Amino acid sequence: MTVTPGWYMALAAVLFVIGATGILVRRNALVMFMSIELMLNAVNLTFVAAGRQIGLIEGQLSVLFVMVVAAAEVTVGLAIIVAVFRRRSTASVDELAGMRG
Amino acid sequence: MVVGDLDLASGIWHLASRHGGARVTAETVVFVIFAVVSVAGGLVMIGARNPVYSAMGLLMTMFSMAVFYVLNDAHFVAAVQVIIYAGAVMTLFLFVIMLIGVDRDEDRTEQIPFQRPLALVLGAGFLALVLIAARAAWVTGYGLFSGGEVNGTIENVADELFGTWLIPFQATVLLLTIAAVGTIALAQFAPRARGSAEGSGVSE
Numbered sequence: 001m002t003v004t005p006g007w008y009m010a011l012a013a014v015l016f017v018i019g020a021t022g023i024l025v026r027r028n029a030l031v032m033f034m035s036i037e038l039m040l041n042a043v044n045l046t047f048v049a050a051g052r053q054i055g056l057i058e059g060q061l062s063v064l065f066v067m068v069v070a071a072a073e074v075t076v077g078l079a080i081i082v083a084v085f086r087r088r089s090t091a092s093v094d095e096l097a098g099m100r101g
Numbered sequence: 102m103v104v105g106d107l108d109l110a111s112g113i114w115h116l117a118s119r120h121g122g123a124r125v126t127a128e129t130v131v132f133v134i135f136a137v138v139s140v141a142g143g144l145v146m147i148g149a150r151n152p153v154y155s156a157m158g159l160l161m162t163m164f165s166m167a168v169f170y171v172l173n174d175a176h177f178v179a180a181v182q183v184i185i186y187a188g189a190v191m192t193l194f195l196f197v198i199m200l201i202g203v204d205r206d207e208d209r210t211e212q213i214p215f216q217r218p219l220a221l222v223l224g225a226g227f228l229a230l231v232l233i234a235a236r237a238a239w240v241t242g243y244g245l246f247s248g249g250e251v252n253g254t255i256e257n258v259a260d261e262l263f264g265t266w267l268i269p270f271q272a273t274v275l276l277l278t279i280a281a282v283g284t285i286a287l288a289q290f291a292p293r294a295r296g297s298a299e300g301s302g303v304s305e
Binding site for chain 2: 002003005006007008009010011013014015016017018019020021022024025026028030031033034035037038041044045048049051052055056057058059060061063064065067068069070071072073074075076078079080081082083085091
């Protein structure tokens with residue numbers, strides 16, 4: 001019973017769905033952000049497993065690029081959350097209804 | 102495989118073969134253990150009431166991700182995962198959690214009453230869809246055409262990154278610079294929006 005790349009992809013699918021469910025269920029902007037990170041990590045695992053199956057190192061390079069984009073996204077996103085918190089004193093996305101029609 | 106000669110794993114293998122079980126490799130054992138750990142970390146993350154516990158759950162998942170990368174011979178990516186994600190990004194998250202305040206618990210009453218069960222149903226349906234689609238060849242293509250071993254050492258990764266993929270790499274440098282400038286701009290302009298009574302030094 002050996003582990004094939006398909007096992008990793010199935011695990012990545014499970015983790016991705018956990019992250020997507022977290023975004024739908026939670027109202028705290030920080031936890032929603034962490035859910036996005038979890039989804040990105042799941043996709044990274046898929047890249048590495050697929051690269052191993054095909055035999056190309058580009059799978060691992062894709063992971064590096066995704067990590068760079070994720071780092072930029074975390075920087076800006078957390079700055080936005082802090083800016084919103086300073087203005088509204090809340091991190092809950094339910095209370096940010098200022099644009100409701 | 103890297104972990105193929107672990108003493109513990111070979112002991113487990115002997116145990117399994119003696120009892121007539123299926124042949125279990127070391128990678129299988131490590132995979133199962135850390136698959137459970139990573140899924141548990143994800144569930145803790147979306148379930149915990151306190152954001153600090155959520156961050157700890159995500160940290161657990163990220164460390165097990167690094168283990169999976171090592172199992173897939175992606176050694177450099179595993180090191181980057183621990184340093185960047187588990188180190189820098191999670192520290193940043195914890196910083197912001199402390200800044201915003203850990204003592205305020207999330208209000209769990211939904212404004213749309215059926216949202217939570219609907220979200221769970223949608224998640225389960227999506228998982229089923231993905232797993233079914235992954236079994237079908239028309240989505241994944243015709244698999245198992247292995248082009249040989251991939252060894253993700255720093256040397257091999259750098260050869261590709263600074264050779265074939267040099268221009269995309271430099272584009273990410275531009276992206277990071279833009280992100281840093283944007284963060285500074287956000288930090289600069291936020292106090293003015295709260296109220297001009299203090300007269301923060303930012304001019305129009």
